[in-house]
Amino acid sequence: MTVEKQAFGSNRMQTVTKLVPPDGGWGWMVLIGTALSNIFNQSMLSLFSLLYGGALEAMGHKTQGAAVVLSTMLFVTNFGGPIAGALVKLSSARVVAVAGACSCTLGIFFSGFSTNIWHLTLTYGVLLGLGLGFIQNSSFVAINGYFKLRKSRAVGLANVGTGVGQTVMPHLVRYLLETYGFTGACLILSSLSLHGICGTLLIQPVERHLKKIEVEVEVDETVQLLKESHKDIVIRKNSNTRNEISNVLGRRATDPNFKQQNGSENGKISNSTINVKDLKNENTTVSEPAAEKGWLKKMYDLFDISLLSSPRFLNIIIGTALSVTSIQNFSMLYPFFLQKVAKMNLHETAMCMSAVAGADIAGRLILPIFQDKYKIKARWMLIMTSVWLIVIRQILAYQTDFIVLIAMSCLYGFGRSMVIVARNIAISENCRPEQVPAAVGLGMLTMGIIVPPAGYFLGWIRDYTESYIICITAQNLLLIILLMTWVPDMILLWLKEKRENKKDLNHIQLS
Structure with a gap:
């Protein structure tokens, strides 16, 4: 029953029933399903060098060839973002996520039969890349619909699946390669990828689970x-x-x-x-x-192209693309660095990669809680994370001792986690709820445009200079560009909010 009361002359307060996201409930099942899919699909990105490195060398390709395949996969993944955003509007997040999981399974399966770099580009680059793009967009849209107050924690928990996969899968891949060879390893990994389909089926329309609350509104x-x-x-x-x-x-x-x-x-x-x-x-x-x-x-309306008319939105999606490009290229380079510069064997390399992934999991669990508690905007978290990564990676580039590299891997993984968690949240904070699928898709498209040339250029720097230190420094320069474009904008926003708060306070005092 509606309750009304008179207030301040011609206005009145009215109690109405409102539907809001559950901030839990079935949303926890959505997180479990997304995490399950991430364990066997999203973790394939960090396993590229370990799984396909030997096959690429047998094909006669070095770092630059690996960069071509990986950059193609990243381009297709991010180019599939806007397509996934449009399909989510036309169908549902569940349909798009299931289609993405099926594409990932097929990509891993057929990559095991690759005999040249173009076969690997088509299977790993296109099929797996398109599936990952569909899963990333649709799963974030689903989580964004289920959670409002605890969104950062929810995204962090969902991405824990990727961290678990990155911790466990390197050891599994090493065992499979040594026992069954390259083709057998890919076939078994594709069978494990089928679990991702089961996980994506847990995504249900949020309309079935909205909570009813009573709020007072001014009429x-x-x-x-x-x-x-x-x-x-x-x-x-x-x-x-x-x-x-x-x-x-x-x-x-x-x-x-x-x-x-x-x-x-x-x-x-x-x-x-x-x-x-x-x-x-x-x-x-x-x-x-x-x-x-x-x-x-x-x-135009389906893809919400009007978002691109905002200079701030363009600044945000370009900045997130630079941060993701930097960490993804470092992930590809790191195993080669450990083996070629630090002279580590396959077991020690897997240990360092697991240390990165384990710290990544801890960061995804801890940092979102810190962000929610102190109400820190996602862009500020990315700025602080970028400074952390620049310092850690520049020190790491000069290390060769196993114990020191394990410690530096943990510090790097802890900071890297926030880039994964906060990138889409930073985009969604600057658009309306109904624009989130398209906004995330446009952000992924920007990454798809920036990642291939940047990845190819970074690979060329490594092959031309034959120096991993120079290549890591070049990766850090991308984060420095982000800081140069974001920090002034965030300071301007902070000053604007401060002036508006002061103006509102003066208005209240006068009235």
Whole structure:
């Protein structure tokens, strides 16, 4: 039952029932399903060098060849983001996630039969890449719908699956390669990837699980009166024109039925019924019937291309692309660095990679709690993480001792975790909820555009200079560019919020 009470003259408070995300409930099952899919699919990215390194060398390719295959996979993954965002709007997150999991399984399966780099590019690069793109977009959209207050923790928990996979899978891959060879290892890994399909089936529409809560909202008497008196007029908020109201009301006032309802004569509106002057501060207009959209306009709306008109949004998606490019290329380079520079064997290399993954898991569990507790924006978390990674990786580049590298791997993995957790949250914080699928897709597309040339260039630097230190320094330069573009913008936002808070405080004191 609706409860109303009068407050401050012409406004009143009304208790209404509102549907909100459950912030738990079936959302925990969605997290489990996403984590299960990530264990066997998303972890394949960090296993590339370990699993396919020997096969690439047998094909006669070095670091640059590996960069071609990996960059293709990353490009397809990120290019599939906007497609996945559109498909989520047209169908559901579950359908897109299941399709992505099936594509991943096929990609791993057929990659085991690759005889040249182009076969590997088609199977690992295209099939696996497209599947990962579908899973990343649809799973984040699903989690974003189920969680509001604990979104950062939820994304961190879902991504723990990737960390678990990166911890366990290197040892499994090493065992499979030594026991069954390259083809046998890929076939067994593809069978394990089938578990991802079961996980994605746990994604259900959030509408089935929304919670009902009662909230008090302020109802404007004038707008309420307008709605009751003219039920055939559609009211739309968030417009800055009121002339349309006057024009439409003027036309309606000449209608006989309108006069009879409102007790007006000679086409005049009675002030006792409605006073247009009272609406001068109301952002209300009358919506006109929408014209039929052309296919270009439909595509424009489907992919929410209007987001690209915002310089801040462009800055955000480019910055996140640079951060992801930097860490992904380091993940590809790190096993080669351990084997070629630190002179480690396959077992010691797997130990260092597991240390990175274990610390990554800890970071995904701890850092989101820290972020939620102190209400830190995702962009600030990425800025602090970038500084951390620059320092750690630059020190790590000069180390060769096994114990020191294990410790540095842990520090690196702990900081890297926040890039994975916060990148999509940083994008979603700067758009409306209904724009999240398209915004995440556009962010992935930006990564797809930036990653291949950047990855190829970084691989060329390594092969040309034959120096891993110079290559790691070049990867750190990408994070420095992020800091140069984000820090001034975040300072401007902070100053703007500070001025607005001060203005609101002065307004409250005066009133």
